[in-house]
Structure formats: structure tokens, C-alpha cells
Amino acid sequence: xxxxxxxxxxxxxxxxxxxxxxxxxxxxxxxxxxxxxxxxxxxxxxxxxxxxxxxxxxxxxxxxxxxxxxxxxxxxxxxxxxxxxxxxxxxxxxxxxxxxxxxxxxxxxxxxxxxxxxxxxxxxxxxxxxxxxxxxxxxxxxxxxxxxxxxxxxxxxxxxxxxxxxxxxxxxxxxxxxxxxxxxxxxxxxxxxxxxxxxxxxxxxxxxxxxxxxxxxxxxxxxxxxxxxxxxxxxxxxxxxxxxxxxxxxxxxxxx
Amino acid sequence: xxxxxxxxxxxxxxxxxxxxxxxxxxxxxxxxxxxxxxxxxxxxxxxxxxxxxxxxxxxxxxxxxxxxxxxxxxxx
Numbered sequence: 001x002x003x004x005x006x007x008x009x010x011x012x013x014x015x016x017x018x019x020x021x022x023x024x025x026x027x028x029x030x031x032x033x034x035x036x037x038x039x040x041x042x043x044x045x046x047x048x049x050x051x052x053x054x055x056x057x058x059x060x061x062x063x064x065x066x067x068x069x070x071x072x073x074x075x076x077x078x079x080x081x082x083x084x085x086x087x088x089x090x091x092x093x094x095x096x097x098x099x100x101x102x103x104x105x106x107x108x109x110x111x112x113x114x115x116x117x118x119x120x121x122x123x124x125x126x127x128x129x130x131x132x133x134x135x136x137x138x139x140x141x142x143x144x145x146x147x148x149x150x151x152x153x154x155x156x157x158x159x160x161x162x163x164x165x166x167x168x169x170x171x172x173x174x175x176x177x178x179x180x181x182x183x184x185x186x187x188x189x190x191x192x193x194x195x196x197x198x199x200x201x202x203x204x205x206x207x208x209x210x211x212x213x214x215x216x217x218x219x220x221x222x223x224x225x226x227x228x229x230x231x232x233x234x235x236x237x238x239x240x241x242x243x244x245x246x247x248x249x250x251x252x253x254x255x256x
Numbered sequence: 257x258x259x260x261x262x263x264x265x266x267x268x269x270x271x272x273x274x275x276x277x278x279x280x281x282x283x284x285x286x287x288x289x290x291x292x293x294x295x296x297x298x299x300x301x302x303x304x305x306x307x308x309x310x311x312x313x314x315x316x317x318x319x320x321x322x323x324x325x326x327x328x329x330x331x332x
Contacts, residue, residue: 102269107262109273116266138293242293243259243278243286253266 043067060086096122098256106238106249113145113237114253121255124233125193130249138241141192143203145237146229150192150205194233201230257283 010016017029023042026035041047043065050059056072062085073079073088080089101124102114117124126141141150190207197203206224236253240246262273278286314320 102264102266104264104269104271107264107271107273109260109262111259112262112264114264114266116268118267241286242290243257245260 058086096256098123098125098254101253101255103252104250106246106251108245108247110243110245111237111239112246112251113235114251115235117234117236117255119255121196121233123193123195124236124253124255125191126236126238127252127254128190128192128238128249129251140239140241142237142239143194143227143229143233144231144235146227148228149239150194150207150225150227194227194236196233197229198232199230201228202226203229203233257286 018027018033018035020027020035023037023039024035025038027033040049040051042049043061048059048067050067050069053069054071057069058072059067060070062068070086070088074090077088077090079086081087082089101117106112106128114126142148143150192205192207194203194205204224204226238251257278258275259278260273260275262271264271311321314324
């Protein structure tokens with residue numbers, strides 16, 4: 001049996017038209033029927049409820065089913081939480097930490113230079129133990145090879161057994177002191193802290209000296225000064241005052 | 257006069273020792289320092305020896321440095 005129908009007459013099951021519901025436009029009762037969204041699909045229907053974006057935008061729930069956009073932050077900002085929602089924040093300046101830069105035994109030479117200090121240190125501290133060699137253990141330091149030197153002296157009286165640790169950036173003041181040397185004593189320890197004045201034209205320093213005679217007597221002294229050097233510190237060199245060779249000792253450079 | 261100079265790279269740890277001849281000015285500075293240092297050492301040793309002799313004389317008299325200090329004659 002062949003069934004025919006009149007297309008103009010609807011029968012049960014036929015679609016008589018498409019009506020645009022909420023958020024939709026278009027529809028019709030014949031021909032090609034088109035539906036378009038008039039509003040963004042709500043988040044509860046799988047959409048975002050948002051109609052436009054800018055590069056870098058991130059979507060987050062600002063409240064329950066409500067989605068919102070978070071515009072991109074600026075360079076180096078980090079994503080944090082503020083009042084329960086995400087927010088871009090500029091991180092606080094990192095805390096400077098002090099760490100070891102170089103460490104070793106003093107080379108067998110009249111001077112040694114620690115070079116390659118390329119980081120932006122605020123402070124450098126050179127520790128030394130028993131910088132032995134030379135006639136009396138006196139050394140001077142230079143920053144970046146600058147002729148403006150830091151003079152340090154560690155002197156011991158031999159006849160009386162008294163021990164003095166002495167520093168002075170003024171070369172001439174040395175001559176009034178008792179002499180002889182950390183080369184004979186393993187308990188002499190010097191610390192030189194140098195502030196990296198960078199472009200200021202000066203690097204200030206503080207020196208501390210400690211001596212223990214091995215018999216229960218300890219002495220210490222502190223002194224300071226500055227070196228005229230306008231560039232950031234890239235090298236520190238230590239020189240025997242009398243040009244003789246370091247025979248033993250160790251160094252440690254730390255900075256931060 | 258020749259000296260050895262060491263350069264230590266803080267990053268790599270590489271150590272290079274070279275030898276060079278001092279300039280005339282550098283050499284003079286070092287020699288002056290050595291001479292003055294030796295002179296100073298000798299003077300200090302002589303001073304210490306004189307002190308030891310004086311202390312021995314005091315001891316022979318039954319006196320101490322503190323006795324002299326008490327008399328306002330100096331200190332140790």
C-alpha cells in the first residue's frame with residue numbers, strides 16, 4: 001500500500017515551526033530555519049555568560065555560578081588570592097641572602113685576586129685564617145685593581161708574648177707598632193666587610209681581627225674606612241705587603 | 257724582582273698563577289717596606305730586651321713594676 005500526503009497539511013508528528021526561545025533569535029515555520037544566540041550562554045548551561053575577551057583574560061567564578069574575567073597583570077606579577085578571588089600582585093622585593101662565593105686555600109703567590117664578581121652584591125665579606133707568609137703577615141687589599149688600597153696588619157710582639165691585632169688604612173701608622181706575624185700563629189683570623197657602593201664613588205669597609213694565642217688569651221679589634229672606587233666591585237685582590245709569597249692560609253668570600 | 261700573582265675565578269673556581277716583573281716603583285715600595293719592617297722589628301726587640309733587663313734589676317731590688325707605678329714613676 002502506498003501512502004501519500006499533502007505537504008500543506010500537517011499530520012501528527014510534523015514540526016510546524018521553530019520558535020526562538022530565551023536568548024535566541026530567528027526561527028520560523030518553513031524553509032531554512034536559523035537560530036542565533038542573542039545573549040551568551042549562562043554558566044549554568046555550560047557557557048560563560050561572557051561576550052568578549054581581551055588577550056590574557058582568565059575566567060574565574062566571582063560568586064557561585066557567576067563567572068568573571070581577570071585581565072592579565074603586568075610583567076613579573078604573580079597570581080595571588082585577594083578576598084577569596086584571584087588577583088595579580090607585584091611581588092615584594094626578594095630578601096637578599098648571604099651566600100658563599102668562593103672558598104679555598106691561599107695560592108702560593110704574592111697576591112691573589114678573586115675575580116668574576118658579576119652579581120649585584122650589597123656587601124662582600126672576606127674571611128681569612130692564617131694568611132701566612134711574608135715577614136710580618138701584613139697585607140693590603142685592592143678593589144677592582146684600584147690603587148686606593150685597604151691596608152690590614154696583624155702584628156704580634158715576640159719578646160713579651162703580648163699579641164696585638166691592628167688595622168689601619170693609613171700606611172704610616174704601622175711603623176709604631178710591635179711586629180711579627182701571623183705566619184707563626186694559626187689562630188689569627190681577619191674579616192673584611194666591604195659595602196658595594198656601586199656608583200657612589202666610594203666603597204666603605206669594616207675590618208675585624210681576632211687572635212687567640214692558644215693559651216686562653218683572646219684579643220680583637222675593629223676598624224673601618226673607605227676606598228675611592230666608583231665602579232661596582234668585580235674583583236678583590238689581596239697582596240703581601242713585602243712581596244713575599246703566601247705560604248699557607250685559607251680564604252672565604254661571601255656576599256649578599 | 258719577580259712576583260707570582262694568582263687570579264681565581266669566583267664562578268668557575270679556576271686558578272691561574274702568572275709571574276711578572278715588578279715595576280721600578282712597585283719594587284721600591286716593597287724594598288722600603290722590608291727595610292722599615294726589619295728596622296722596626298729590631299727596635300722593638302731592643303726595647304723588649306731593655307725592658308727585660310730593667311725588670312731583672314727591679315727584681316734584684318725586691319721591687320716590681322707596680323711599685324714604680326705606685327710612686328708615679330711610670331707604667332708597665
